[in-house]
Amino acid sequence: MLELKDVxxxxxxxxxxxxxxxxxRPxxxxxxxxxxxxxxxxxxxxxxxxxRALRGAVEVMGKDIGRLGTENLAALGVGLVPEGRRLFPGLTVIENLRLGYDAVSGRGPNFETQLDKMSNLFPRIRERLRQVAGTLSGGEQAMVALARALIGEPKFVVMDEPSLGLSPKLISEYFEITQEIHRRGTTILLIEQNAEMGLGIADRGYVLVKGKVAQEGDAKELLSSKAAKSLYL
Ligand SMILES: Nc1ncnc2c1ncn2[C@@H]1O[C@H](COP(=O)(O)OP(=O)(O)O)[C@@H](O)[C@H]1O
Ligand SMILES: [Mg+2]
Incomplete structure (x- = not known):
């Protein structure tokens, strides 16, 4: 699903x-x-x-990202949850979700069907669909940003510190949803600072320090490793 080589x-x-x-891997x-x-x-x-990679290669779903182009990622089945959510604050929740849906082209179930699925997965946003996104709470915005990435049924989702700024209760809820999406078959790269929570639901992990991989391996082993703890945890 993703390969960065010597970047x-x-x-x-x-x-x-x-x-x-x-x-x-898938x-x-x-x-x-x-x-x-x-x-x-x-x-x-x-x-x-x-x-841009100055050296090395970045391949997403087997394609060189430089040649593919950012704007073609969604249609290829990649869902993005950027740091800080990056919702369109002046648009309603439905409009934000519509943008996520339209980025993936016309294939598959219609928008109403997908909207209903997202409302079931995120009951908190069901009552907020016609509200302007900028007026939602932080937790609600986090859910909308994830729903916007998921509404096109991506095969691979990349999330950048989605739990940042959420209350402990919402963080647990958010991680449960992430785990559920993974269980349903979606491949995920979860970027996190919360090692206990992140490694708690992950298969494998990487610890990045000053732009380099300082340690990598099985998530459970990383969580219990003294070396990883001294590096970062
Ligand atoms: N657009 C940018 N221009 C210059 N420096 C940047 C830019 N974005 C990030 N940096 C610097 O690159 C380093 C890594 O940033 P970043 O990748 O955002 O780290 P992280 O997400 O792990 O907190 C930091 O020192 C940051 O200040
Ligand atoms: Mg960051």
Missing amino acids: DTAYGSVPMLRGLTLSV GELVCLLGPNGAGKTTTFMAVCGVV
């Missing part, structure tokens, strides 16, 4: 990712951990093709 990126003359190699839930400034969002942006 370097930079902001201007400042190197950021350095030799990043990371993969996500059916996996992989957690990318790392402290603030480690390069997690840069990795997300490299996967989207917004930040």
Whole structure:
């Protein structure tokens, strides 16, 4: 689903990712951990093709992202949940979800059917469908951002710190939904700082420190590893 091979990126003359190699296989839930400034969002942006790889390769669903183009990811079956949600604050919840649906082209079930599915998965947003997104609570916005990514039935979802700013209760709810989506067969790359929660539901994990993979492996082993703890946890 995703392969980064020996990827370097930079902001201007400042190197950021350095030799990043990371993969996500079909059916996996992989957690990318790392402290603030480690390069997690840069990795997300490299996967989207917004930040270019200066060296190495970024392949999404077997396609080189540079050649594919960011705007074609949705139609290929990739759902994105960017850091900070990035909803359209002046549009209603339905309009935000409609944009997610339309990005995936006309195939599959109609919008009303998909809207109903999303309302069942996120009961909290059912009563909010006609509300302007900018007036929702943080938790509701997080759910809408996830629903917008899921409404086109993606095969692969990439999430950048979706739990940031949520209350502990909402974080649990959010992770349960993420786990449920994974159980239903969706492949997920979950970018997180909350190691206990992220590795708790993941198959494998990577710890990113200063633009490099400092440790990787089975999620349960990472969670109990002393080396990983001293690096980051
Ligand atoms: N657009 C940008 N221009 C210059 N530097 C940036 C830009 N975006 C991020 N950075 C820097 O790159 C480093 C990694 O940032 P980021 O990938 O956002 O980290 P994380 O998501 O792990 O917190 C940070 O030092 C950050 O300040
Ligand atoms: Mg970030």
